[in-house]
Amino acid sequence: MARLKDVADLAGVSTATVSNVLRGVKAVRPEVRERVLASATRLGYVPNPHAQSLRTGHGHALGVVVPDLTNPYFPALVQAIEATARERGYALLVMDAGNDADRERASLALMAGYRVAGVIWVPVDDRSAHGWPFALVTVDRALADRDAIVADHAEGGALAARHAIRWGHRRVGLVTGPRSLASAAARRDGFLREAGGALDVAWMHEAPFTGELPVDLHERLASPGVSLVACANDAQAVAVLRALRAGGVRVPDDVSLIGFDDVPWAEFVDPALTTVRQPLAALGAGAVAMLLDRLADPGSPRRLETLAVTLVERRSVTRRDVAGGTP
Numbered sequence: 001m002a003r004l005k006d007v008a009d010l011a012g013v014s015t016a017t018v019s020n021v022l023r024g025v026k027a028v029r030p031e032v033r034e035r036v037l038a039s040a041t042r043l044g045y046v047p048n049p050h051a052q053s054l055r056t057g058h059g060h061a062l063g064v065v066v067p068d069l070t071n072p073y074f075p076a077l078v079q080a081i082e083a084t085a086r087e088r089g090y091a092l093l094v095m096d097a098g099n100d101a102d103r104e105r106a107s108l109a110l111m112a113g114y115r116v117a118g119v120i121w122v123p124v125d126d127r128s129a130h131g132w133p134f135a136l137v138t139v140d141r142a143l144a145d146r147d148a149i150v151a152d153h154a155e156g157g158a159l160a161a162r163h164a165i166r167w168g169h170r171r172v173g174l175v176t177g178p179r180s181l182a183s184a185a186a187r188r189d190g191f192l193r194e195a196g197g198a199l200d201v202a203w204m205h206e207a208p209f210t211g212e213l214p215v216d217l218h219e220r221l222a223s224p225g226v227s228l229v230a231c232a233n234d235a236q237a238v239a240v241l242r243a244l245r246a247g248g249v250r251v252p253d254d255v256s257l258i259g260f261d262d263v264p265w266a267e268f269v270d271p272a273l274t275t276v277r278q279p280l281a282a283l284g285a286g287a288v289a290m291l292l293d294r295l296a297d298p299g300s301p302r303r304l305e306t307l308a309v310t311l312v313e314r315r316s317v318t319r320r321d322v323a324g325g326t327p
Helices: 004-011 015-023 030-043 049-056 073-087 101-113 153-166 182-195 215-222 234-246 280-296
Strands: 061-066 091-096 118-121 135-139 147-151 171-176 200-206 228-231 256-261 274-277 304-307 310-312
Touching: 004 015, 004 030, 015 030, 061 073, 061 101, 073 091, 073 280, 091 101, 101 118, 118 280, 135 280, 147 153, 147 280, 153 182, 153 228, 153 256, 153 274, 153 310, 171 182, 171 234, 182 200, 200 215, 215 234, 228 234, 234 256, 280 304
Parallel strands: 061 091, 061 118, 118 135, 135 147, 147 304, 171 200, 171 228, 228 256, 256 274
Antiparallel strands: 274 310
8 A cells, every 4th residue: 555655755745745745734835735735646645544643642633622513503514514524634523512511521532532633513502622632623602712713693684683673573572591601692782782772672581402492481472472583593483483382373474583693494485584694604614714723733823703693584574564563
């Protein structure tokens, strides 16, 4: 079998340059990259992950820890991460924290035991990430001491409020995410700022991102008294849709509904869900790129990247005649 040194000799470069090209962790001149790739192809070179781990002190795998794989947002995010990791030559080890901080810590400890090169992490709550012996990038929920890539949660909340106003709604309800999460607070605050005096937020209830609605919210939805409900994520929105239907409230004829995330099945519920789209593919690709940059340059300053969100209009929101009052 061809060795890394054989590829380097044929390409006329160092073994370090070959390694950097094949792992995609450092920029090289285009002509050098093409020469290395052509040499590797000609020799049939296949990287040896075990040998790489002996040289670097870590494996050629990345870890991913997410709060809840039953929430369809996270499998979609993991799929986006895996696609980019595979392109960059890394395998993926995925763990589900089950929305439990102790289980999350145990998952991160296991990642260290498996000697992953680095970890992409969506924290259960907003806490420090000090102490873990690997490069770490957070997604969706930024921590002060680590690299992070997030969607513009505040703008997403504002987009939902703007849409409600544009479609003639005036009296609305708001389902927020867990107060322990800064991302949930940003969505709520963005909605409220944009609502200003144009929307009367008649009620506001906190609910988990799992879609399990608290008893008091179920009771509220039996007689909502609003023309639109905005939710902090799509799982909540689908649960609200089911609760409204159970009470004989029609969506969108009686009450319109807005979600957040645009998970893959949001367009398949009935009615199809109007929602704020997080750029899942870009979040996944960006997280992998940011982690590999950190591995290549451990001493560089901490980075925070915020990606734009968009509103996706579907059938769960209908126009409201202001003169007609609320349902």
